[in-house]
Amino acid sequence: MNKNIVLCGVGGQGTVLASKLISAAAMAKDIPVMSAETIGMAQRGGSVFSHLRMGDDIYSPMIAKGTADIILGFEPGETVRMLPYLKPDGQVIVSSREVMPVTASLTGGSYSGADMIAYLQKNVKNLFVIDTDKAVKELGSAKVLNIIMLGAAVSSGALGLEKKDIKNAIIEKVPEKFHELNFRALDYYGNK
Amino acid sequence: MHKEFLMGNEAIALGALAAGVDLVCGYPGTPSTEVLETVAKKNTGNVYVEWSVNEKAAMEVAAGAAYSGARVMVTMKQMGLNVASDPLMCVEYIGVKGGMVVLVADDPGPISSQTEQDTRHFASFSKVPCFDPSSAQEAYDMMAEAFELSEKYQTPVFMRSTTRVSHGYASIEVRDPEEYVVNKPEGFVKDTNRWVIFPKLSNANHKKIVARNDELADVFSAYAGNRIFPENAGIDEKLSKKGIAAGGISFTYAMEARAELSGLRLLKVSTPYPFPEKKAVEFLEGLDEVLCMEELDPVIEDGLIYVCGKYGLKTKILGKHTGHSPVAGELSRDIALEMLAEFTGIKREKTEEKELPPLPVRPPVLCAGCPHRASFYAVKRAMKGRKCIFAGDIGCYTLGNAQPLDMVDTCLCMGAGLGIAQGVGHMDPETKCFAFVGDSTFFASAIPGVINAVYNQADMTLVVLDNSTTAMTGHQPHPGTGHTMMGQVVDKVSIDAVLRGCGLTVVEHVNPMELEKAVDTVKKVADEPGVKAIIFEYPCVAIVKPEKPLHVDVSSCIGCQKCIKEIGCPALSMRDGKAVIDESQCTGCTLCSQICSMDAIKKPCNGDCGSEKAQKTGGANE
Incomplete structure (x- = not known):
């Protein structure tokens, strides 16, 4: 089963780790996987994305427009930016929590995450909006937003992976002192 | 052998370690940096690793070690090769004893460089043979081949990568450390007729280099990395007169683009210099038109035009010279699809692209507290x-x-x-x-x-x-x-x-x-x-523990925005007519508090100063 996944957000939100956890989970199941991501100057506070492809007969880590099965969006505006990559019946899982551009105050360029969610609701049939504000508050840390989103994506069945696969990947990739918090974040949405 | 999920640069590093590299040096530069860092991290204890003061110093250190019979790799980005070009041009004339691989990562776009220069051109200019991998697995496998070739022909060899190869990840097959080659450098052996560059020696070696590269063009024509697809001569009837030529990451775009046209003939060029002429002639046989897919300069395109001229072939070569390919910037899966649709006349079904609403602009800025x-x-x-x-x-x-x-x-x-x-x-x-x-x-x-x-x-x-x-x-x-x-x-x-x-x-x-x-x-x-x-x-904020964040005393702040307009710190913004500080970003550097005319920006106050605490936002889990 081939899957094209776009992860997107703002530098610092943990798209790279989320992408690595999905990859590790896929590899543990012997599924070939490739990915490509933003590295360097764009990382801090900039728009960032990961392209992740699972399955056989893949040459390029990059995804063509209109062919992503899933967009996992950590930020509403960045999710809209990646929408051209979604295939017509593709699924979007988006965090409702907006991140203001660092230059917003300077340039007066304000922006509304709610407008972006409204746009997605109008244009994407297969949409899940995740109330990450609530999740972050209850979990007591904004740092696990990426894992909350990953948990929601796994629960939706869209990744073809199970939570225990991601848990094993967390054990492998994340320092032990953060395991418990990450497990709670992973289990926040959907079944364990 | 075992499988690992590796970044292209990590694969290159492990490939060098598996080939028994003795010395690795270089200067940091995106997108090449992780190669040397990975060697240092995975060092078995047998490898000397250094960040040199610049690329020229690195090239010279590498040359000295290669003269001593060591296997060496020197790493840099394409801009760094300009700095290292003086020793490189000369060491090609002198030659090496141990294998010397010059790893250069090019930056199509450019994404984080000043120029879009093409190291494949540097290869032909310096007469140094060049490998051009298209994936992490290929880069890993090519490292062993590059060292062998370098030692056999006693010449430095380029391993040229680009951003998407260097920074792409894939699950690939790599050797276990027990399977690594162990190399025992002989040490420097004095021989003034060999190691001291004089005009007479340069003249003699120039002739040898030209003859060697003629030979290498044949060797590369038989090299498995330079391939014609499909393997069996079965050629698509409708497209029997057309072909594609590609190399590096563009090869992967081309393969994906022709997925539905598996009969369409394709030449993969993995050694752009010396150009595999005979392979190219075999590929061009019976073709009317060839479309070249490559980033940066038209190197494969020029190679094919040269071959057509030399062998009197009538094939039309299309690409950057003919307006069939963008001349600047990265290629992409989408550009490759469009190029192929135009070339074959087989229009693809395009999903309608909706116009997107205005999106937030997020330019790179100096960090908070920088x-x-x-x-x-x-x-x-x-x-x-x-x-x-x-x-x-x-x-x-x-x-x-x-x-x-x-x-x-x-x-x-x-x-x-x-x-x-x-x-x-x-x-x-x-x-x-x-x-x-x-x-x-x-x-x-x-x-x-x-x-x-x-x-x-x-x-x-x-x-x-x-x-x-x-x-x-x-x-x-x-x-x-x-x-x-x-x-x-x-x-x-x-x-x-x-x-x-x-x-x-x-x-x-x-x-x-x-x-x-x-x-x-x-x-x-x-x-x-x-x-x-x-x-x-003052140290970079990313390498020291930040001080406690500052906060704005809302009763003193008059909303003049001086703090924002003078220094543009990303931790500062306006909310409800007052400045606010994002605690998750502020490093407590105090610059803004020294600018505020109202003395409204305060150090931590243990919650008893009556000010509204800034709300936590953002945060990373990297």
Whole structure:
């Protein structure tokens, strides 16, 4: 089963780790996987994305427009930016929590995450909006937003992976002192 | 053998380790940096690893080790190859004994470079054979082949990568450490007829190099990396007269684009230099038209045009010269699909692209608490109203050009700011000329510029932005940090001592976070005659533990936005007519509190000062 996944957000939100956890989970199941991501100057506070492809007969880590099965969006505006990559019946899982551009105050360029969610609701049939504000508050840390989103994506069945696969990947990739918090974040949405 | 999920650069590093590399050196530069870092991390204990002071030094260290029979790899980005070109051009004439692989990562786009130069052209210019992998697995496998070829023909060999190969990840097959080749370098053996470059030797070796590269063109024609698809001559009836030629990451785009047209003939070029002529002739046989897919320069395209001319073939070669391919920027899956649709006349079903609503713009900015912001601001305040030029340089501090700082008037290449400031000053002595340079860049390429200024009686102020690291490329150590890639703690090379050694008598040190003092220092130093320097010393916020975040006392804040408009710190924004500080970003640097006219920005107050605490936002889980 081939899957094209776009992860997107703002530098610092943990798209790279989320992408690595999905990859590790896929590899543990012997599924070939490739990915490509933003590295360097764009990382801090900039728009960032990961392209992740699972399955056989893949040459390029990059995804063509209109062919992503899933967009996992950590930020509403960045999710809209990646929408051209979604295939017509593709699924979007988006965090409702907006991140203001660092230059917003300077340039007066304000922006509304709610407008972006409204746009997605109008244009994407297969949409899940995740109330990450609530999740972050209850979990007591904004740092696990990426894992909350990953948990929601796994629960939706869209990744073809199970939570225990991601848990094993967390054990492998994340320092032990953060395991418990990450497990709670992973289990926040959907079944364990 | 086992499988690992590796970045292309990590795969290159492991490939070198598996090939028994003895020495790895280089200078950091995106997208090449992770190669050397991975070698250092996975060092079995048998490899000497160093961040050299610049690429020229690295190339020379590598040459010396290769003369000694060691297997060596030297790493850099494409801009670095310009710096290393002097020893490279010569070492090709001298040759090597141990395998020498020159890893250069090109940056189509460019994403984080000044130019879109193509190392494949450097290969033909320097006559150095070149491998061009298309994936992490191929890069890994090619490292062994590159070392073998280098030793067999006693020549340095290029391993040329690009951003998407270097920074793409894949699950690939790699050797277990027990399977690594073990190489035992003989050591340097004196032979003046071999190792000392003289015109007579160069003339003799030039002839040998040309003959060798003719031979290599044949060797590469038989090399499995240069392939014609489909393997069996079964060619699509409708498309029997058309073909594609591609290399590097563009090969993967081409393969994906022709997935539905598996009969369409395709030539994969994995060794752009020497060009595999005979393979190309075999590919061109019976084709009317060939579309070339490649990034940067039309190297494969030119190779095929040359072959057509040489062998009298009538095939039309389409690409950058004919308007069938973009001439600048990265290719993409989508561009490849469009190119192929136009070429074959088989239109693909396009999903309708909806117009997107206006999206937030997120340009790169100096981090919250970045000492460069404070340094630029101090110079700006000190020189307000005076005729100045601020020559910038390569590093995070290039971002000092953005509003509201607007303190970078020029930026060219590593270390160039010094020379530019001198040139401007010679033409307009009334202008106060400043050159800004980071600590790593200072050691890498600024010192000759300093000596040039002193010797030639320039009038300029050198501003060294010393943040104790090579920040832009991910915090590599350098001569001023006191650490090496072998884990040694060593004496730091003093920037102050270097400057005084070059003849400067005015060298002032100041903490940029002490604003008034910094401004006074700049005023004083700028009015001294001749060449003088200010060293702003404060560590990069990414390598030290931040201080407690500041907060705004809303009863004192009058909403004038001075803090925002003067320094543009990303931790500061306006909410309900008052400034607010994002606690998750603020490092407690206090620069904004020193600017506020109302004294409204406060240090932590244990919650008893009645101010509204800034709301936590963002945060990372990296």
